[in-house]
Amino acid sequence: xxxxxxxDGGKSSVAAAGAVPGASVRPARPEPSPAGEAxxxxxxxxxxxxxxxxxHPSIGLVxxxxxxxxxxxxxxxxxxxxRAGRYLFQFGxxxxxxxxxxxxxxxxxxxxxxxxxxxxxxxxxDSEVDMYHRHGFRMNQLGLSYTVSLAEFNTxxxxxxxxxxxxxxxxxxxxxxxxxxxxxPITAKVRQDLDAITQAWVRAKGRHKKVLEFLVGEIxxxxxxxxxxxVALREEKVIAFITYVPSYGRLAGLMHDLxxxxxxxxxxxxxxxxxxxxxxxxxxxxxxxNFGLTPFVGVxxxxxxxxxxxxxxxxLLERHGEAIYPAxxxxxxxxxxxxxxxxxxxxxxxxxxxxxxxxxxLRLTRSV
Numbered sequence: 001x002x003x004x005x006x007x008d009g010g011k012s013s014v015a016a017a018g019a020v021p022g023a024s025v026r027p028a029r030p031e032p033s034p035a036g037e038a039x040x041x042x043x044x045x046x047x048x049x050x051x052x053x054x055x056h057p058s059i060g061l062v063x064x065x066x067x068x069x070x071x072x073x074x075x076x077x078x079x080x081x082x083r084a085g086r087y088l089f090q091f092g093x094x095x096x097x098x099x100x101x102x103x104x105x106x107x108x109x110x111x112x113x114x115x116x117x118x119x120x121x122x123x124x125x126d127s128e129v130d131m132y133h134r135h136g137f138r139m140n141q142l143g144l145s146y147t148v149s150l151a152e153f154n155t156x157x158x159x160x161x162x163x164x165x166x167x168x169x170x171x172x173x174x175x176x177x178x179x180x181x182x183x184x185p186i187t188a189k190v191r192q193d194l195d196a197i198t199q200a201w202v203r204a205k206g207r208h209k210k211v212l213e214f215l216v217g218e219i220x221x222x223x224x225x226x227x228x229x230x231v232a233l234r235e236e237k238v239i240a241f242i243t244y245v246p247s248y249g250r251l252a253g254l255m256h257d258l259x260x261x262x263x264x265x266x267x268x269x270x271x272x273x274x275x276x277x278x279x280x281x282x283x284x285x286x287x288x289x290n291f292g293l294t295p296f297v298g299v300x301x302x303x304x305x306x307x308x309x310x311x312x313x314x315x316l317l318e319r320h321g322e323a324i325y326p327a328x329x330x331x332x333x334x335x336x337x338x339x340x341x342x343x344x345x346x347x348x349x350x351x352x353x354x355x356x357x358x359x360x361x362l363r364l365t366r367s368v
Contacts, residue, residue: 177231254281255292
């Protein structure tokens, strides 16, 4: 069993995501831990815990800037979360050995209660549902996550005909794909190109649009150890890119994270990038390509503890929420790759659901 004892011999540790494991540039300054608690996790220790216990296809999001981590000497593992108002939004459940998870969750809830804060959890997996029920949480399905088994994947057959045609057209325009750090060095100019593509991509979505946070990746991850980035070039100019971050656990492999392109990027370019990446991953023996959560789709009320208010809000967002999150277009893209594994993910909350919780989550993700 792995534990994280602090010098105070038994206090919990609340650490800010200052330094990122393997980051080569611009690590943020760690925030001081509250008085009487253990110091922040080191980047090396954080990386070790995530690789050992991070059984979640979207585990790479735990390394986003602004994430905080809770550990306790009484139980191995960690809990990752973000603050918004008086809410702590926990990501992905408890990352630890099965026998230690309940104790770590109890310690986290007690710590939050002592501070007058409420805990909500997002992107919980099926394996966590019973434990959260036992600790007094109610739950609603948030959406579905999609995974492709790379050992079984190929683009043969009529179901991939449209995909093959789009990719063929992109190749016919002279589009080439390179992986940063392998086929193409990550220079200051390339980083500027990626930032410029991101800015143009956001502007094209409308004047009031922002880059989403918390439940999506971040561009700075491109320089983090383990991140893979494939770019599309037209006449040696970068016009689009996709990043992939590590996944651990049962669906270990990589997660298809950010995908950005210039507004005038030809059709088929993003598909060409992803297929090129898949073929390289297959040659390396990577087992799974995870596409992550798409919220507000495929939602059912199978859990007896669900809130009717949350169910109504999620269904409303499924029908009319394109201004907040483009769920339908995301699902269409993911289904192009015929994912073999489609699993639910959940939103959990304590007691009666409050609309203030939803508002804080929307603010945290920069959806509003």
